[in-house]
Amino acid sequence: MEIKRNHDLKALNTFGISAQAKFFAEVENEADLAVLFSLPEFKNSNKVFLGGGSNVLFTKDFDGIVVLNKLKGVKVIEENSESVSIRSLSGVIWQDLVDFAVERDLWGIENLALIPGTVGAAPMQNIGAYGAELKNVLINVEAYSILKGVKEIFESTDCELGYRDSIFKNRLKDQYFISAITIRLSKKEKKNLSYKVLSEYLEKNKIAVRTPKDISDAVANIRRSKLPDPNIIPNAGSFFKNVFLDESQIQEFLLKYPPAPHFEEEGRIKVPAGWLIQEAGWKGKRIGNVGVHDKQALVLVNYGDATGEEVKNLAEQITASVLSKFGLKLVPEVNLI
Ligand SMILES: Cc1cc2nc3c(=O)[nH]c(=O)nc-3n(C[C@H](O)[C@H](O)[C@H](O)COP(=O)(O)OP(=O)(O)OC[C@H]3O[C@@H](n4cnc5c(N)ncnc54)[C@H](O)[C@@H]3O)c2cc1C
Numbered sequence: 001m002e003i004k005r006n007h008d009l010k011a012l013n014t015f016g017i018s019a020q021a022k023f024f025a026e027v028e029n030e031a032d033l034a035v036l037f038s039l040p041e042f043k044n045s046n047k048v049f050l051g052g053g054s055n056v057l058f059t060k061d062f063d064g065i066v067v068l069n070k071l072k073g074v075k076v077i078e079e080n081s082e083s084v085s086i087r088s089l090s091g092v093i094w095q096d097l098v099d100f101a102v103e104r105d106l107w108g109i110e111n112l113a114l115i116p117g118t119v120g121a122a123p124m125q126n127i128g129a130y131g132a133e134l135k136n137v138l139i140n141v142e143a144y145s146i147l148k149g150v151k152e153i154f155e156s157t158d159c160e161l162g163y164r165d166s167i168f169k170n171r172l173k174d175q176y177f178i179s180a181i182t183i184r185l186s187k188k189e190k191k192n193l194s195y196k197v198l199s200e201y202l203e204k205n206k207i208a209v210r211t212p213k214d215i216s217d218a219v220a221n222i223r224r225s226k227l228p229d230p231n232i233i234p235n236a237g238s239f240f241k242n243v244f245l246d247e248s249q250i251q252e253f254l255l256k257y258p259p260a261p262h263f264e265e266e267g268r269i270k271v272p273a274g275w276l277i278q279e280a281g282w283k284g285k286r287i288g289n290v291g292v293h294d295k296q297a298l299v300l301v302n303y304g305d306a307t308g309e310e311v312k313n314l315a316e317q318i319t320a321s322v323l324s325k326f327g328l329k330l331v332p333e334v335n336l337i
Pocket residue numbers: 014048049050051052053054055056069090115116117118119120121122124125126127128129176177178179227228229230235236237238335
């Protein structure tokens with residue numbers, strides 16, 4: 001296995017941030033992992049595992065080893081009259097797994113179409129969109145303990161999956177390399193049209209949903225019209241998580257800010273972070289090389305040769321101004337490294 005030194009990561013993160021990794025390696029199969037785990041450059045360094053780089057911000061050069069995940073392979077491992085279980089290695093592009101499912105008319109991940117990145121990062125933050133989350137279909141996660149060098153299986157219920165959160169992002173942060181996931185998808189129609197923007201789009205365009213592809217196509221169209229393409233304006237999608245309030249907090253909040261949009265989700269009330277940022281006056285604002293997207297205030301963008309430090313500073317200014325205006329603390333969804 002080749003270990004590169006002082007490797008530039010600009011092409012490997014959708015923010016387009018130039019940062020040097022002291023060491024850099026690529027893993028293509030599980031045997032590579034065993035070799036990697038035995039190397040001094042790995043054992044004695046800080047580590048970052050990288051998939052598509054669509055949810056990271058390199059705030060400075062990384063004084064450790066960055067490992068690019070290229071483990072590929074998708075396989076049906078179990079099937080009955082109602083469902084199909086699929087095991088995917090973690091370096092598979094998430095959209096390829098969505099395509100694999102919708103081509104076979106399997107229901108369960110069609111609402112998660114076009115989320116950038118790899119399968120292995122999906123459990124990290126329990127990816128979610130358009131009313132669906134990975135946790136609705138996840139059976140288990142296979143992950144190598146960095147300390148012990150052995151593979152362990154985490155049942156979905158052990159992964160502490162929450163809103164853009166998991167055990168791997170919190171308690172076990174930086175302790176495991178996720179090598180595969182298994183999901184169960186339904187052969188029987190199970191359409192999820194709970195998300196208003198999606199159901200309105202289908203209605204407006206007179207689309208009768210017959211297959212999972214009808215939904216994934218609709219989601220892809222909506223996403224293309226709403227989110228800036230990182231290939232054109234580098235970004236990492238939603239920079240912050242939405243804010244959740246309980247019943248008494250939301251009543252108090254609405255007395256002060258009656259027009260605030262809010263939505264019930266699993267017994268809590270979601271206030272869109274994008275609205276808070278917009279109301280604090282940040283939408284479309286640009287500071288040097290960085291800015292807040294003019295159509296989607298939740299997305300911070302790199303207009304050119306921004307450094308990670310510049311993006312981080314902008315995020316801190318936004319957080320401070322939302323806190324002072326609304327008394328609510330924004331938390332980044334993006335992983336700062
Ligand atoms: C335009 C755009 C739209 C987006 N929309 C959504 C959305 O709708 N919903 C959503 O949930 N997310 C969204 N995201 C965020 C992002 O796509 C997801 O979080 C995705 O799962 C990240 O995958 P990745 O492979 O790029 O992860 P990376 O950015 O490479 O890594 C993310 C984190 O996971 C860790 N990691 C990655 N792979 C492994 C592994 N194999 N083992 C252990 N740790 C690992 C990394 O160290 C890092 O901390 C969007 C991003 C963009 C740019």
